[in-house]
Amino acid sequence: PFDVLVVGGGPAGAAxxxxxxxxxxxxxIAAERLGGQxxxxxxxxxxxxxxxxxxxxxxxxxxxxxxxxxxxxxxxQTAAKLVPAKEEGGLHEIVLENxxxxxxxxxxxxxxxxxxxxxxxxEEEYRNKGVAYCPHCDGPLFKGKRVAVxxxxxxxxxxxxxxxxxxxxxxxxxxxxxxxxxxxxQNKLRSLPNVTIITSAMTTEVLGDGAKVKGLIYKDRNxxxxxxxxxxGIFVQIGLVPNTEWLRGSIELSERGEIVTDMRAxxxxxxxxxxxxxxxxxxxxxxISMGEGAKAALSAFDYLIRLVPA
Ligand code: FAD
Numbered sequence: 363p364f365d366v367l368v369v370g371g372g373p374a375g376a377a378x379x380x381x382x383x384x385x386x387x388x389x390x391i392a393a394e395r396l397g398g399q400x401x402x403x404x405x406x407x408x409x410x411x412x413x414x415x416x417x418x419x420x421x422x423x424x425x426x427x428x429x430x431x432x433x434x435x436x437x438x439q440t441a442a443k444l445v446p447a448k449e450e451g452g453l454h455e456i457v458l459e460n461x462x463x464x465x466x467x468x469x470x471x472x473x474x475x476x477x478x479x480x481x482x483x484x485e486e487e488y489r490n491k492g493v494a495y496c497p498h499c500d501g502p503l504f505k506g507k508r509v510a511v512x513x514x515x516x517x518x519x520x521x522x523x524x525x526x527x528x529x530x531x532x533x534x535x536x537x538x539x540x541x542x543x544x545x546x547x548q549n550k551l552r553s554l555p556n557v558t559i560i561t562s563a564m565t566t567e568v569l570g571d572g573a574k575v576k577g578l579i580y581k582d583r584n585x586x587x588x589x590x591x592x593x594x595g596i597f598v599q600i601g602l603v604p605n606t607e608w609l610r611g612s613i614e615l616s617e618r619g620e621i622v623t624d625m626r627a628x629x630x631x632x633x634x635x636x637x638x639x640x641x642x643x644x645x646x647x648x649x650i651s652m653g654e655g656a657k658a659a660l661s662a663f664d665y666l667i668r669l670v671p672a
Pocket of ligand 1 (some may be wrong): 364369370392393398399402403405407409441473474476495496499541608638648649
C-alpha cells in the first residue's frame, strides 16, 4: 500500500505529492489528466515569482518537478470510488474506472473543478480569445475595453465590480428577473458609473471575427427580441462545479458539492485530506491550490507518524 496516495494532478495534487515524497514516504499520484485546469489556460501572470508563464509550460514544469522524486505516477487514471478504511489506522481504497484498486494509509483528494459553460455557439471557439472564466486571472487583459459578465449571483456581481475598476464598460447579464447576489454587492454594483445591468436576458451567441470576440447576442426573455452588443470580452460566471460526483456518500460534501475541509485540510474521514478547487477553501487559484496541497501533505505526514496501524 501507499503511505500517501494523491488523486488529482493539478497544482494541488502536484504540491501534495512532492511534499509527501520529500518526507521519504511511499507516495503515489493518480490523475485523469496530469496538469489539470492549468492545461486549458493561456497566460498566467499571478503565480508569485513567475511574472509570466503559459498553462502548458507550467503543467510541464509541475510534471518535471514530480518526476524529480520517487513518486509512482499513474496518469490517465480516473478514480470512480472511495472506500474509506473501516477502522482508524486501516487502509483507504480508491477504485479506478478501469476496475483496479489502490490502497493507502492516507489520502489526498485534489480532483479540482470545472467552470460551468453557457453552451452557446462561439463560446468554445473563442475560449481564451475573449471568452474568460476567471476575473482574477484574465481581468487585466481587458484593461480599457468593453466586457460582459454573464451571471448575477455573488461571483458574477463580484466579477463585475472587480472588472469595472479596470475596463471601460461592464454589462452584467442575468437570466433571472433579478440579481441573486447579496444586497451589499448589488448596491455597490449599482453605484458604479460604467456598469449596465440587464436582467431577464439569455445569452444566445458569442460573436467573433475568427481570431477574437467582437460581441454577443442576448435575447430579452420578456419581449423575445434579440439584441447584439459589441464588446471585446465575456466573463462567464455561472458556477464552478467541483469534480466530486464520485465521492458522494463516502465523505462530507458541502451543498455545492465541495469537499468540506478544516484549516488543516482534514476531511470528515480521518486520514483523508483534500486540497484545491474541489474543497470548501475559498478563492480558486493556482497559488492557493499549491499551498493547500502542501498543507494537506504535511497534515497527512502528521497523521501517519501518530498512526497505530490497525
Ligand atoms: P485542477 O487543476 O482542476 O486539477 C484537478 C486534477 O484532478 C486534474 O489532474 C484532473 O485530471 C484530476 N481529476 C479530476 N477528477 C478525477 C478523478 N475522478 N480521478 C482522477 N483524477 C481526477 N488560476 C490562477 O491562479 N491564475 C490564472 O491565471 C488562472 N487562469 C485560469 C484560466 C482558466 C481558463 C481556468 C479554467 C482556470 C484558471 N485558473 C487560474 C484557476 C486554476 O487553474 C485552478 O485554481 C487550479 O488549477 C486548481 O488546481 P487543482 O489542483 O485544485 O485542480
